[in-house]
Amino acid sequence: MTSLASSTSAVSSDLRVALIGNPNTGKSTLFNALTGLRQKVGNYAGVTVERVEGRYRRPAGGEVTLIDLPGTYSLTALSPDEEIALAVLLGQEEDVPRPDVVVVIADALHLERNLFLASQVIGLGLPTVMALNQFDAAEAAGIAIDVPALIAALGIAVIPTVATRGDGLDALRRAIDQARSFPPADLRLPLGEPITAALAPLVAKLEASGLEAPAAHMQALRLLAVPSPEPHLRSVPGVPEAVETARAAVAAAGRDPYRLEAEVRYAWIDEVVRGAVARERPAGRTMSDRLDGVLLHRVWGPVVFLTLLGLVFQAVFAWATPLMDGIESAVSAVGTWVSGAMPDGLLRGLLVEGVIGGAASVLVFLPQIAILFLLLGILEDSGYMARAALLMDRLMRAVGLPGRSVIPLISGYACAVPAIMSTRTIADPKDRLATILVLPLTSCSARLPVYTLLIGAFVPATLVGGVFDLRGVTLFSMYAIGTVMALVMAWVFRRTLLKGPVRPLILELPPYRLPRVRNLLLTVWHRVRLFLQRAGTVILALSVVLWALATWPRTAVSPELPPAAAAEAQLEGSALGHVGKALEPLVRPLGFDWKIGVSIAASFAAREVFVTTMGTIYGVSDPDAESGSLREALISARDPDTGTPAYGALTAVGLMVFYVFALMCMSTVAITVRETGGGMVGAKWAAIQFAYMLVLAWVAAYVVRVVGLANGWGV
């Protein structure tokens, strides 16, 4: 550690501090450790894509506002994330004041690569501190880093840290506190006489625009590599022309202007690493390497991947069933108790059929969501998910998607909204657009209640191949066909609307490690809390609205009708019934009745609303069924014309396939509009996305119906 550990702050008032680093260096963990804010801690690249701020008290009084910048490998500003990071550091981002101090987090295990970004940040001239994270892992791997030598080479404070354990954080806080009082670093890379002369006019222009000499030097090198200067530099008279002149002069000096920065920086990094890093033993095959030999093998890799996923989906059913039965019984008991305790009337109807039969019916799926995310969390925390991304990359490139699409597509299994936002790490606009357009085809967690309701009701728990439960296999199939269709549609888009070259994935593979229980519990709690929040807000509100639509207008029903038939007639005469009947011709070819049709339409607000709408409809149409589950109600539902079962395995599979493909999510449409350009341009892409997915959904469900009927699969 440095002498900073024992010193005190001399600088007063509040501080704004930007935290920047390569993806997967433990940046989010460090951010959480410093501020106490909770954020998802990922094990693979590209988790942080949004602007996130946190606060902590300075040791000497005042407050530090910490801005967590997107994970990025450089400040070259080729992708939206790099652009945002650079704009914040330059004080050019709207509503974000320029930071007083920058903390560069570098992975001690991979210092060479991390120094590229670090050298660019230091070159900007802001007071900078380096957190040398995973210092313990580097030591364990036999990498000895001479910290004083590194401090001398970089000209900034370097603090070894282990963010997961909180080691070095006090020293880091003190270094941040004092950073403004340190002598400014002057990191001007050695360029040689001809190149220095070639860049001199551009450096002079940048200095004249107000930049300090080191920052002008850094910007001059960087501008050679970017297609065009950022708006604030473009508007400086003479800068765009000076960039062109400098490029020509560099080329005349025998160097490639677009590669000059990378070549110069890596030459400097080689020098620094030679002086400050020693490998105490030759890098041999570690346990991680040996595991990768199997898990990334061309044949065994995909086999292990598919087997693991199969086991995950099987466990979702096998482990959740007792818990689901318990919640189902509790919800039914509450319904029965309310029915008994309250007099017959509108309020009882609202509570029993709308709130309990509707909103509370989705709570049954809570255990499955918790178990799915616990198991996916284990895969992620152990380091396996990064390998899965690498395995998928081969498929991605085959269909023309960039390697960087892998992480957003995997994120889509949780929720398409943050996944679409995370596509900002993709530099090429066509690559990004293609990824956004196909991303909602990966099955998000909101589809899970729909799948499990239908599988639980209509798919028997028989064994497949003597090992796998048919219910788990069916669920796995839904995820698989969504993924396959995403790849197919990507292939189509990349060969029609969005043609362009394919870029490979550059992904750092973290070492395998035992998942941390606290991190897993936080991940599961995060998903459970979101689900409960949705159930308690938008799903509850929609259930009440749908109950009202299923209750009014009141229809005059013959008193001679038995109660169930009278309730059915009342439901058909209600506003919901009228909407459902109007939609029925559209869904009837798929084998769906008006109740399913109106539930699909309502689920555009949130997919889980399909379950609550069916719950409300079956609560209203059969007032005696409040003590039974929706699953049982669907199994015993009868076609009013024929008296035969209304639904069966064929309807269930058709409906699930429909949900795999259909974009029934208002939030996803909104985010697509915004992330594809906003306004009419964004609306156009969102309309294309919604339309192609709806057509796919309808056609696929129709094919299921036709094939099923031809093979005698029943209703």
Add this chain to the structure above:
Amino acid sequence: MLQQWLVLLIVAVAVAYTGRRLWRSVEASRKKKSGGGCGPDCGCGE
């Protein structure tokens, strides 16, 4: 009668809440970059 008014009030609140959610989605789609757009329940940290 009181029961009927109470039910109508609850339904009105639910309609207003649903409408607000819809409006927020439309608003969010207009903004560019910085946050918003997904509401507090989509896991995007907003």
